[in-house]
Amino acid sequence: MTRPVTVGLDGSPESRAAAEWAAGEARLLGLPLKLVQVWEPVPDPMAQAPLLGTEVHQHWTERILREVAEGVRERHPGLDVSTEQLSGRPADVLAGAAEDAELLVLGSRGLSGVGGFVVGSVGLSVVAHAGRPVVLVRAGAQAADPHGTDQAAAQSTATPSRPVVLGLDTDGPDDRLIEFAFVAAARRGAALRVVHGWNPPPYYAYGLAVDIELQADLARSASARLTEILGPWRTKFPEVEVTEESRYGSPGSHLVEASREACLVVVGRRVRRSPVGARIGSVTHAVLHHSAAPVVVVPHD
Structure with a gap:
């Protein structure tokens, strides 16, 4: 079984940078890229609100997944890109997704004005429980370049x-x-x-x-x-x-x-x-x- 490079998306600039880094890594490895978006079912009574309900939430997450996939395919022609939308507790679902991946790649928010990460509870939980390597990427040229070189x-x-x-x-x-x-x-x-x-x-x-x-x-x-x-x-x-x-x-x-x-x-x-x-x-x-x-x-x- 061929393991893909899998990315967890949430629509943030950091997760989009993670998708770009993962696309470059997938090309280096000669592996397919899999984009995964996890949405948590909206609890009642919020699910009944027209602007916060389950259908609106799911539609928004599907749009994120579709837009990121289209952008990756455009920038990396020939790369095998697939998508999957899952539901449940993000930390648990992503740790499970890591088991079938060569790498699991997640975005992590950079510290304002200082090089570094702010690792959220989901990222830390996934790192602590995943049985496969997990990569954390923040937005920025150094982070997004899998070869480690800037444009110049x-x-x-x-x-x-x-x-x-x-x-x-x-x-x-x-x-x-x-x-x-x-x-x-x-x-x-x-x-x-x-x-x-x-x-x-x-x-x-x-x-x-x-x-x-x-x-x-x-x-x-x-x-x-x-x-x-x-x-x-x-x-x-x-x-x-x-x-x-x-x-x-x-x-x-x-x-x-x-x-x-x-x-x-x-x-x-x-x-x-x-x-x-x-x-x-x-x-x-x-x-x-x-x-x-x-x-x-x-x-x-």
Whole structure:
């Protein structure tokens, strides 16, 4: 079964940017694009109001779906584009739609005046529960360009694309996450920038502040571990230029900083099967809210 690149639409500029990004990604992958619009049945007594009723709401959502599909087909001739309208609770429906998709792409509102996202409750819920990779895209040139180049750069073959950035935890590296990042970089002809942020164990905290040599030893150890993990992947993807960055401090802050020059940021979400339910780790949560580039969250064990 061929999995499509699926987009969740709500009519916002951000979801339209997500559809454009997804169309470019579908072409890179050689996959069809599926546009999905979810509408929640209007509760009584609102359903009885002539301007707020179910028929009006459904007609409006059908129009959004049709207009976006027409625009994508016009800008991407030859791309297989399908549409589907579903009903129910958006977070649940979209998480279900992700199971049959190669990627699920959603729009996310940018912070006014500052690079970053405002991730709504639907987006966070989908990211926390989806079993497939989920991409969040905000409106803007950097976000909407799947190759990571602006319009001027695209006109010059001498200008390299922005790198793909991978946030990697060396304590629990996962092959699915690493492979996704390498494949994404290879597909774009982009470099891969691997960022690892580290902090010393609590019992080192005071000594690190006063012992420069201790800090240097821990830094060398963290860097060596990162190199060890990436070694087999460099061999598997020799065409990908890899830059390793093992830096002291908050991993989330380092990734947000790196996102300003990235075409895509790849982070992981560890699947936790616990009574408290699914959750998003603190690093991924920070990146989702503040990244300047599209963010893909890859679930893994």
